Amino acid sequence: MKAFLLFLLLAATAGAVEPAERLADPALEARARAISTELRCLVCQNESIDESHADLAHDIRVLVRERLVAGDSDTAATAAVVSRYGDFVLLRPPVKPATWLLWFGPVTLLVVGLAGTLVWLRRRQTAVPVPLTDAEREDLEKLLREDG
Amino acid sequence: MRRLMFLLPVGLFLALARIFAFSLRPGHDPHVLPSAMIDREAPVFDLPTLTGTGRLGRETLKGQPVVVNFFASWCVPCRIEHPILMRLAQRDHIQLYGIAYKDKVEDSAKLLNQFGDPYRGVGVDRDGRTGLDFGVYGVPETYVIDTNGRIRKRFVGPLTAETADKELLPLLRKLGGS
Numbered sequence: 001m002k003a004f005l006l007f008l009l010l011a012a013t014a015g016a017v018e019p020a021e022r023l024a025d026p027a028l029e030a031r032a033r034a035i036s037t038e039l040r041c042l043v044c045q046n047e048s049i050d051e052s053h054a055d056l057a058h059d060i061r062v063l064v065r066e067r068l069v070a071g072d073s074d075t076a077a078t079a080a081v082v083s084r085y086g087d088f089v090l091l092r093p094p095v096k097p098a099t100w101l102l103w104f105g106p107v108t109l110l111v112v113g114l115a116g117t118l119v120w121l122r123r124r125q126t127a128v129p130v131p132l133t134d135a136e137r138e139d140l141e142k143l144l145r146e147d148g
Numbered sequence: 149m150r151r152l153m154f155l156l157p158v159g160l161f162l163a164l165a166r167i168f169a170f171s172l173r174p175g176h177d178p179h180v181l182p183s184a185m186i187d188r189e190a191p192v193f194d195l196p197t198l199t200g201t202g203r204l205g206r207e208t209l210k211g212q213p214v215v216v217n218f219f220a221s222w223c224v225p226c227r228i229e230h231p232i233l234m235r236l237a238q239r240d241h242i243q244l245y246g247i248a249y250k251d252k253v254e255d256s257a258k259l260l261n262q263f264g265d266p267y268r269g270v271g272v273d274r275d276g277r278t279g280l281d282f283g284v285y286g287v288p289e290t291y292v293i294d295t296n297g298r299i300r301k302r303f304v305g306p307l308t309a310e311t312a313d314k315e316l317l318p319l320l321r322k323l324g325g326s
Contacts, residue, residue: 042285086184
């Protein structure tokens with residue numbers, strides 16, 4: 001039973017990485033896995049290459065591992081993939097002028113909306129009711145008297 | 149001034165509608181990715197040729213604008229594209245080179261025997277490594293490389309008569325003239 005549970009656990013964490021792809025060094029393999037979960041598979045565009053069984057995902061996983069074995073840092077290995085496929089391959093888009101709208105747009109909208117709501121609420125509270133003029137008061141009393 | 153404030157949502161809506169209309173314009177496929185390699189030097193490659201004689205590499209292509217087409221015998225869209233490639237080679241005499249992507253040599257050869265060979269040379273990229281270096285994410289893909297070995301344009305998916313006449317040929321003319 002224990003062995004079966006362990007098997008399930010391993011199966012759940014294995015992603016799409018094939019045994020032949022795995023690096024002998026567990027530390028390097030762990031880094032490769034971490035990098036892979038951040039890279040988009042370009043064939044099935046909503047999966048990371050770690051989860052995807054597409055051929056291309058396999059190729060990119062192997063490329064990342066090659067770079068790591070060659071002594072690249074995590075960022076350098078990621079950059080090797082980005083240089084071929086562009087920023088789109090990153091599941092977490094980088095913060096740069098072209099993506100400012102994406103990163104800060106929602107927050108800006110929220111702040112503007114909150115500020116607008118605050119101003120509106122303030123104005124509503126401070127609006128002083130205008131007192132009736134003498135003529136209006138007379139009319140009102142007349143109406144009330146007629147009713148009664 | 150107050151009236152202008154009421155027009156603000158209308159203006160916002162129109163602006164958004166314009167953006168959406170632009171993204172939904174006919175002929176635009178959001179799944180087609182821009183190449184990261186545009187205006188960069190083509191990656192180094194040196195492949196054995198399909199005929200077995202000589203090699204096809206970046207250096208052998210330099211000195212003239214060339215078109216490099218990644219294809220495979222197992223790829224259905226490549227067969228759709230094939231007549232266009234034949235026409236481009238025979239009528240327009242473009243410098244067309246092929247790279248057989250993840251394909252067995254005998255299968256690529258059979259394909260070219262059966263449907264005709266539009267290529268001036270075919271490199272064999274058995275493991276897809278050259279494709280990976282080019283940023284290929286699915287065949288067919290077609291790259292235009294200028295005289296200096298820089299990638300100027302990528303076509304994802306099969307070339308059509310329209311993309312060939314309206315984009316590929318004018319670009320080659322421009323590159324050849326300069």
